[in-house]
Amino acid sequence: MTMIKKNWLPILVGMIYLLLIVFRSDLALAAWENSRYYLLEMVQILPVIFLLTVAIDVLIPREWIVKRLGSDSGMIGYLFALAFGSLSAGPIYAAFPIAKTLYQKGAKVGNIVVILSAWAVIKVPMLANEVKFLGPEFMVVRWFLTVVFILLMALVIEKAGVKIVAEEEGIQAPVAVKSDYCIGCSACARKMPEIFVMQEGKALVQQDLSLDQEQKNQLALVAQKCPTQAIAVRQQE
Amino acid sequence: MDVFTIAFWGLGIILFVWSLVKSREKAKEAIKKSRGMMKNMIGDIIAIIFMIGLILTFIPPQTIKELLGSGNLWLSTVAAALAGSVTLIPAFVAFPLVGSLVDSGASIVPGVAFLTTLTMVGLVTFPLEKKEFGTQFAVTRNALSFVAAVSIALLMGVII
Numbered sequence: 225m226t227m228i229k230k231n232w233l234p235i236l237v238g239m240i241y242l243l244l245i246v247f248r249s250d251l252a253l254a255a256w257e258n259s260r261y262y263l264l265e266m267v268q269i270l271p272v273i274f275l276l277t278v279a280i281d282v283l284i285p286r287e288w289i290v291k292r293l294g295s296d297s298g299m300i301g302y303l304f305a306l307a308f309g310s311l312s313a314g315p316i317y318a319a320f321p322i323a324k325t326l327y328q329k330g331a332k333v334g335n336i337v338v339i340l341s342a343w344a345v346i347k348v349p350m351l352a353n354e355v356k357f358l359g360p361e362f363m364v365v366r367w368f369l370t371v372v373f374i375l376l377m378a379l380v381i382e383k384a385g386v387k388i389v390a391e392e393e394g395i396q397a398p399v400a401v402k403s404d405y406c407i408g409c410s411a412c413a414r415k416m417p418e419i420f421v422m423q424e425g426k427a428l429v430q431q432d433l434s435l436d437q438e439q440k441n442q443l444a445l446v447a448q449k450c451p452t453q454a455i456a457v458r459q460q461e
Numbered sequence: 462m463d464v465f466t467i468a469f470w471g472l473g474i475i476l477f478v479w480s481l482v483k484s485r486e487k488a489k490e491a492i493k494k495s496r497g498m499m500k501n502m503i504g505d506i507i508a509i510i511f512m513i514g515l516i517l518t519f520i521p522p523q524t525i526k527e528l529l530g531s532g533n534l535w536l537s538t539v540a541a542a543l544a545g546s547v548t549l550i551p552a553f554v555a556f557p558l559v560g561s562l563v564d565s566g567a568s569i570v571p572g573v574a575f576l577t578t579l580t581m582v583g584l585v586t587f588p589l590e591k592k593e594f595g596t597q598f599a600v601t602r603n604a605l606s607f608v609a610a611v612s613i614a615l616l617m618g619v620i621i
Contacts, residue, residue: 233512258517365621369616377606380605
């Protein structure tokens with residue numbers, strides 16, 4: 225059941241293709257032809273994304289990210305995120321692993337929004353293409369307005385207090401809930417709401433955690449009391 | 462591969478090797494973590510790609526072009542923004558498409574709305590974004606991006 229819930233998208237798409245192959249094989253073939261370009265793009269980009277997430281993790285100290293992209297990074301942080309996103313390559317889904325890695329290392333939500341948006345819209349090779357077909361004036365005005373709106377969006381999202389809560393916890397987190405085990409009793413969320421939130425009947429770990437010793441001790445107790453032992457606590461780095 | 466992608470590869474490889482040299486231990490752990498993250502996403506990414514193929518089959522660029530150049534400005538702008546949200550077509554197709562429309566005398570407003578939502582709003586990538594960043598984040602980001610795209614388009618109509 226969790227297998228289906230977790231993979232509903234591939235299953236859905238697979239079923240549509242199966243139906244098309246049976247009833248309209250011409251359309252299935254056309255759809256495959258249309259997908260090929262994107263498949264090639266993915267094969268060209270994803271390995272680099274993998275290398276980069278590893279490099280960010282190893283080479284960039286947490287304090288550095290907190291300072292440049294964290295909650296007190298201000299305008300400089302936004303500009304930094306803007307430049308970072310603009311100088312990337314690949315479609316927006318390629319930005320997800322990078323943005324997630326940066327977030328886990330201390331970048332704030334607003335800057336994640338800037339990176340994702342800049343990655344999507346204002347890439348340098350795309351700007352060149354835009355000049356070619358729509359002229360420099362068009363490109364410059366659209367670029368300028370887009371930058372303004374991306375920054376506005378980041379501010380709105382920061383002010384609204386939007387949180388990033390991943391449905392899947394990576395193994396690097398100090399605390400993780402094994403969602404396959406969690407029965408949604410919400411005992412942990414009641415005891416330590418600063419760590420656990422309930423979402424769609426499962427407990428999830430908030431991502432921007434910094435725990436003091438007292439909280440760590442309490443956490444160990446809460447983990448022990450979990451009826452299905454679904455809470456994994458990782459020891460000190 | 463275009464120059465940019467090649468440069469990206471070069472950068473990725475250099476930084477990766479540097480990580481290995483700096484700390485084997487840390488790099489090993491980071492590789493394990495990234496591999497886990499990638500494994501989590503890859504199924505959805507492949508599904509997204511095949512979904513794009515499907516959408517392009519049922520809503521070909523030609524249809525979009527007709528939509529962008531049609532009738533009422535408000536209606537076609539919102540329709541264009543919606544079309545950009547559900548489709549994902551490469552820049553080298555999108556720009557000439559909008560370019561030829563503008564050359565033929567159509568308003569640029571729907572075209573800009575389309576170009577902007579095309580990359581910034583992703584209905585197809587939404588399930589993955591939701592999984593990785595949470596429902597609240599994904600909904601807010603996409604909704605705000607949609608509003609931003611329409612605003613950018615209208616402002617461009619005034620400025621140019």
